[in-house]
Amino acid sequence: MLQLMAFNAAYAQIIDSDELERWPACFTEHCHYRITHVENEQEGLPAGVVWADSRAMLEDRIAALREANIYERQRYRHLLGTPHIESADAHSASACTPFMVARIMGTGETMLFATGHYNDRFVMEAGRLLLAERVAVCDSTVTDTLMALPL
Amino acid sequence: MLQLMAFNAAYAQIIDSDELERWPACFTEHCHYRITHVENEQEGLPAGVVWADSRAMLEDRIAALREANIYERQRYRHLLGTPHIESADAHSASACTPFMVARIMGTGETMLFATGHYNDRFVMEAGRLLLAERVAVCDSTVTDTLMALPL
Amino acid sequence: MLQLMAFNAAYAQIIDSDELERWPACFTEHCHYRITHVENEQEGLPAGVVWADSRAMLEDRIAALREANIYERQRYRHLLGTPHIESADAHSASACTPFMVARIMGTGETMLFATGHYNDRFVMEAGRLLLAERVAVCDSTVTDTLMALPL
Numbered sequence: 001m002l003q004l005m006a007f008n009a010a011y012a013q014i015i016d017s018d019e020l021e022r023w024p025a026c027f028t029e030h031c032h033y034r035i036t037h038v039e040n041e042q043e044g045l046p047a048g049v050v051w052a053d054s055r056a057m058l059e060d061r062i063a064a065l066r067e068a069n070i071y072e073r074q075r076y077r078h079l080l081g082t083p084h085i086e087s088a089d090a091h092s093a094s095a096c097t098p099f100m101v102a103r104i105m106g107t108g109e110t111m112l113f114a115t116g117h118y119n120d121r122f123v124m125e126a127g128r129l130l131l132a133e134r135v136a137v138c139d140s141t142v143t144d145t146l147m148a149l150p151l
Numbered sequence: 152m153l154q155l156m157a158f159n160a161a162y163a164q165i166i167d168s169d170e171l172e173r174w175p176a177c178f179t180e181h182c183h184y185r186i187t188h189v190e191n192e193q194e195g196l197p198a199g200v201v202w203a204d205s206r207a208m209l210e211d212r213i214a215a216l217r218e219a220n221i222y223e224r225q226r227y228r229h230l231l232g233t234p235h236i237e238s239a240d241a242h243s244a245s246a247c248t249p250f251m252v253a254r255i256m257g258t259g260e261t262m263l264f265a266t267g268h269y270n271d272r273f274v275m276e277a278g279r280l281l282l283a284e285r286v287a288v289c290d291s292t293v294t295d296t297l298m299a300l301p302l
Numbered sequence: 303m304l305q306l307m308a309f310n311a312a313y314a315q316i317i318d319s320d321e322l323e324r325w326p327a328c329f330t331e332h333c334h335y336r337i338t339h340v341e342n343e344q345e346g347l348p349a350g351v352v353w354a355d356s357r358a359m360l361e362d363r364i365a366a367l368r369e370a371n372i373y374e375r376q377r378y379r380h381l382l383g384t385p386h387i388e389s390a391d392a393h394s395a396s397a398c399t400p401f402m403v404a405r406i407m408g409t410g411e412t413m414l415f416a417t418g419h420y421n422d423r424f425v426m427e428a429g430r431l432l433l434a435e436r437v438a439v440c441d442s443t444v445t446d447t448l449m450a451l452p453l
Binding site for chain 1: 340383384386387400414416418419441442443444
């Protein structure tokens with residue numbers, strides 16, 4: 001549990017301190033990353049607000065964000081709960097971790113932007129813990145068009 | 152501390168994923184559960200917004216919620232802090248744990264609904280950690296009439 | 303990591319339960335405590351909203367707060383993330399820990415007041431973990447005039 005918590009702390013810090021170029025390295029090369037919401041997920045709809053199935057796609061996304069410059073006007077602050085571990089062995093773990101994310105605009109306005117949970121599958125690769133899969137399931141269905149930074 | 156954190160992660164997930172029927176099983180048969188606020192608690196007033204002294208009463212509460220269907224229009228998202236352990240031995244522990252709870256309405260509107268701390272007494276029963284007592288002390292005095300789901 | 307988490311849990315509880323007189327004892331005698339915001343910090347500006355370089359200054363601050371009685375009308379609720387440990391040995395540790403702080407007014411109104419991260423340096427003194435340095439870097443630049451309680 002402590003390893004997952006340390007991983008999640010590093011993951012959140014990368015996003016919240018605007019070191020987005022380091023974010024794809026949290027994932028395996030062939031990974032699955034998706035932002036969706038709870039209704040979509042319960043109905044088994046595969047599509048999400050954001051979707052990627054390789055580290056290269058995550059890198060593309062960050063490059064696009066940097067080019068669009070949207071991200072400059074806002075910051076995120078992630079607060080993550082304790083992972084609820086569903087299964088774990090020496091090489092992998094499945095866990096569910098709640099999140100609250102605040103968004104801080106350039107004007108200083110702060111709002112509770114997104115809440116939800118991560119459905120995660122972690123693997124050990126060459127002694128490093130990596131995400132083979134992270135599905136960020138948002139509780140609300142209405143933040144879609146505002147998604148700029150990764151959750 | 153890790154055991155309490157894992158317990159709390161499971162507890163929060165049960166409520167936030169709408170598996171409310173599993174919630175009473177977090178408690179001992181003769182338990183004490185109460186939602187109150189900090190002013191009431193400081194004045195030693197025993198009454199709270201919600202009050203139960205057995206697992207059966209908690210089961211009744213969930214059944215009533217399901218019947219009233221109030222819960223369908225809203226979800227909670229709990230974020231719990233690290234337990235501050237006041238005392239612990241092999242069979243029991245007393246701890247104080249801060250919480251923030253967001254409420255997500257069917258419309259998607261998200262608000263910081265309740266903040267406060269749990270005053271908890273845990274016991275080990277047949278190798279399982281259970282709550283003998285959980286008093287959810289809210290920081291604000293004005294959310295009372297909105298309480299539907301457990302904290 | 304668990305030691306830092308336990309320390310932070312106690313630190314937050316001291317502030318949130320209005321035991322402010324115990325707050326300076328979280329620090330070494332010659333400490334550095336500062337509240338600032340991310341833009342100031344990135345530009346290397348030393349000044350902050352709040353600034354102290356000894357435990358005695360922290361004690362003075364609490365005494366002033368008590369005299370001004372400002373604090374009576376509001377409470378804070380800290381939720382702290384997992385510390386991201388940058389370096390650690392047997393005697394000290396540097397860590398970065400995210401926070402969300404809600405403010406609860408006497409009227410019951412609750413708002414997400416401040417988000418950010420602590421840049422911390424911990425030391426062991428006579429077997430006790432203490433803060434030699436805590437810089438609370440807020441994400442937003444506009445809460446300055448409202449700062450009353452410590453972060």
